[in-house]
Amino acid sequence: DVKVTQSSRYLVKRTGEKVFLECVQDMDHENMFWYRQDPGLGLRLIYFSYDVKMKEKGDIPEGYSVSREKKERFSLILESASTNQTSMYLCATYGLETQYFGPGTRLLVL
Amino acid sequence: DQQVKQNSPSLSVQEGRISILNCDYTNSMFDYFLWYKKYPAEGPTFLISISSIKDKNEDGRFTVFLNKSAKHLSLHIVPSQPGDSAVYFCAAFVNSNTGKLIFGQGTTLQVKP
Numbered sequence: 574d575v576k577v578t579q580s581s582r583y584l585v586k587r588t589g590e591k592v593f594l595e596c597v598q599d600m601d602h603e604n605m606f607w608y609r610q611d612p613g614l615g616l617r618l619i620y621f622s623y624d625v626k627m628k629e630k631g632d633i634p635e636g637y638s639v640s641r642e643k644k645e646r647f648s649l650i651l652e653s654a655s656t657n658q659t660s661m662y663l664c665a666t667y668g669l670e671t672q673y674f675g676p677g678t679r680l681l682v683l
Numbered sequence: 684d685q686q687v688k689q690n691s692p693s694l695s696v697q698e699g700r701i702s703i704l705n706c707d708y709t710n711s712m713f714d715y716f717l718w719y720k721k722y723p724a725e726g727p728t729f730l731i732s733i734s735s736i737k738d739k740n741e742d743g744r745f746t747v748f749l750n751k752s753a754k755h756l757s758l759h760i761v762p763s764q765p766g767d768s769a770v771y772f773c774a775a776f777v778n779s780n781t782g783k784l785i786f787g788q789g790t791t792l793q794v795k796p
Contacts, residue, residue, distance in 0.1 A: 582724070604781055606782075606783075608786075613788055615772060615786045615787055615788040615789050616727070617786075618783070618785075621781070670779070671729045672729070672784060674719075675726050677724070677725065677726050
């Protein structure tokens with residue numbers, strides 16, 4: 574059973590703060606993804622990583638960066654949080670022809 | 684440019700009836716499609732998939748139909764149950780080697796008892 578965990582379920586941050594969202598998977602999958610989900614917009618890809626220290630921009634990378642120092646861990650970084658980054662953030666891994674998602678982090682930026 | 688579209692934001696059906704969720708795509712190169720289900724405050728979970736070599740795939744109460752010429756797929760749930768109430772996303776593989784998917788906007792299904 575694939576397990577994808579995210580460090581926080583809910584987070585409240587101030588504008589301008591640096592925010593770290595952590596994702597850990599236990600299935601030794603090479604490919605990991607970060608999305609944000611907003612009503613009416615579906616899931617939009619921010620970044621993905623296909624190997625340790627390898628990353629590729631998704632559709633909406635502006636204002637975000639990522640880090641993949643170990644295979645099981647993929648971090649999303651908001652360099653300077655803004656109110657338009659208030660959203661649900663979802664991490665996923667890829668294996669067996671599908672993506673497996675974590676429970677999500679609901680981030681509120683005030 | 685939205686390459687995968689779910690044009691109905693919401694759908695309400697009575698328990699026991701059929702639910703039909705629709706999805707359209709624009710890129711004829713897409714050849715593998717998935718449906719995910721998402722409850723509030725949880726991550727999406729994989730529901731069912733279909734390859735372009737098929738036009739139908741069934742799994743219990745869930746059936747996905749693919750019409751390649753119309754670039755359209757639909758998810759049928761029969762019979763619908765209150766526990767099916769959730770947001771449903773369709774998705775297409777952009778690259779099956781990397782697992783990169785493109786998602787539709789989602790349809791919120793409400794099944795009334």
